Amino acid sequence: MEDGQRMYSQQGGLTNMSGNVLPQYNMGQDEPSDQRKQEIGDILQQIMTITDQSLDEAQARKHTLNCHRMKPALFSVLCEIKEKTVLSIRNSQEEEPPDPQLMRLDNMLIAEGVAGPEKGGGSSAAANATAAASGGQPDSAIEHSDYRAKLAQIRQIYHTELEKYEQSDGSEIKNSDYEAKLAQIRQVYQTEYGKYEQACNEFTTHVVNLLREQSRTRPIAPKEIERMVTIIRKKFAAIEMQLKQSTCEAVMILRSRFLDARRKRRNFSKQATELLNEYFYSHLSNPYPSEEAKEELARKCGITVSQVSNWFGNKRIRYKKNITKAQEEANVYAAKSAAAHEGQGAAGYNVGGGQAGMYMNLNGGDNYQSSDNSVGDNVQNQITPHPRSQNGSPHDQKPDDSTDSWCAGAFMQGLDGEGDNYDGSSDEPGLKRPKI
DNA sequence: TTCCATGATTCTAA
DNA sequence: TTAGAATCATGGAA
Numbered sequence A: 001m002e003d004g005q006r007m008y009s010q011q012g013g014l015t016n017m018s019g020n021v022l023p024q025y026n027m028g029q030d031e032p033s034d035q036r037k038q039e040i041g042d043i044l045q046q047i048m049t050i051t052d053q054s055l056d057e058a059q060a061r062k063h064t065l066n067c068h069r070m071k072p073a074l075f076s077v078l079c080e081i082k083e084k085t086v087l088s089i090r091n092s093q094e095e096e097p098p099d100p101q102l103m104r105l106d107n108m109l110i111a112e113g114v115a116g117p118e119k120g121g122g123s124s125a126a127a128n129a130t131a132a133a134s135g136g137q138p139d140s141a142i143e144h145s146d147y148r149a150k151l152a153q154i155r156q157i158y159h160t161e162l163e164k165y166e167q168s169d170g171s172e173i174k175n176s177d178y179e180a181k182l183a184q185i186r187q188v189y190q191t192e193y194g195k196y197e198q199a200c201n202e203f204t205t206h207v208v209n210l211l212r213e214q215s216r217t218r219p220i221a222p223k224e225i226e227r228m229v230t231i232i233r234k235k236f237a238a239i240e241m242q243l244k245q246s247t248c249e250a251v252m253i254l255r256s257r258f259l260d261a262r263r264k265r266r267n268f269s270k271q272a273t274e275l276l277n278e279y280f281y282s283h284l285s286n287p288y289p290s291e292e293a294k295e296e297l298a299r300k301c302g303i304t305v306s307q308v309s310n311w312f313g314n315k316r317i318r319y320k321k322n323i324t325k326a327q328e329e330a331n332v333y334a335a336k337s338a339a340a341h342e343g344q345g346a347a348g349y350n351v352g353g354g355q356a357g358m359y360m361n362l363n364g365g366d367n368y369q370s371s372d373n374s375v376g377d378n379v380q381n382q383i384t385p386h387p388r389s390q391n392g393s394p395h396d397q398k399p400d401d402s403t404d405s406w407c408a409g410a411f412m413q414g415l416d417g418e419g420d421n422y423d424g425s426s427d428e429p430g431l432k433r434p435k436i
Numbered sequence B: 001t002t003c004c005a006t007g008a009t010t011c012t013a014a
Numbered sequence C: 001t002t003a004g005a006a007t008c009a010t011g012g013a014a
Helices: A002-011 A033-048 A055-067 A071-084 A086-094 A100-111 A122-128 A145-167 A175-214 A222-263 A270-282 A291-301 A305-321 A323-340 A362-368 A374-380 A387-391 A409-415
Strands: none
Touching: A071 A222, A100 A222, A175 A222, A270 A291, A270 A305, A270 A323, A291 A305, A305 A323
16 A cells, blocks of 8 residues: 555545545645544545436546546556455466366367367367356356256266166167267267357456456456456366266266176077078088178178177087087088978078088988987087198188088088088188188 | 076187 | 187076
């Protein structure tokens, strides 16, 4: 106050809010105290009457004040005083490092593909968030009804989706579903984030303009406006944080459900298992379906190509491990196929729509009665490893009916006395070795 | 509740 | 990248 007092005393009187020239107020010690009290009382009295004045009168006095020759100097001093007192205290509180929580959320959203760098992470978002709503109302930004409604909407969407999956008895979430849901999250997030940024910018602009306007009638330094923008930005950061938290939560729930669904085993339908087994046993000497055959099987079975691959992988290894049981199963499928194609000669099951299966020509099909173990005897002792284990990488292998029999070369020869279906020259996709 | 069958996952080798 | 092998985890029958 010392500087301010000096200004007053040196310039000799100001126009008060009522337009009257105020008596020179001198803090000097040479005036009688009664006189000073009287002058102060006059000033206060005039200030108190301001509220009773009309707008026109106030406007007129505002204009008078703005034009007063001492105004710039007075405001400068007052701004300086504010800077040294209140603002310096705030300043120490504002220089904080970036919020680590917000950074983690940003990282996750970027990693999940919900928020790209172009959308701005925490830092850029904060920079863009030249602020918004609360404007001095403690934490009221979070209470902004529109944003709360939108955040609730995000939650609602995914709770609804979760209920759907639960009601569908845990049916699997396919990759396409996951991606679609993730895209939906991204869309909602980006929409809301855009609105958030817009609101921040609009509100900040509004506040800045307001402060600039007010700076004509009260001492507001540019630095103070900057600080106000920072404060507003912080208030809006709470909204940003909540939006990102909700989005992360939705992504985590979706991912969790997706992984659970993948992990959860579901038996294939009986029909699907039948189709796979038929293919397997009809291509027993080379049970490596091509990509085309896998796709065809997947389509027919209502499963994915990966599941077909898994199935054949498991089937091959388990066939070898328990050849006796597998052989019995082979007999069953052979008998089925024989019955299905009775009177048509050799016509094994073939998903790829190509050549006939191998076991139809053996002894006229008589050997495939379940009581007949002749086939089993053939199978049991003639398992050969996959050519890769004999000759190196399967990448170099070509199907070979005599030396490249997958598991039971002699058995297959016996089954398919007229030549096999596994000739590398075959054009049938289902009979080729899998693409390596 | 136990046991087996089976789909899925992971690791290694080629 | 694929197959083999081992293993995990779950469904379903007994």
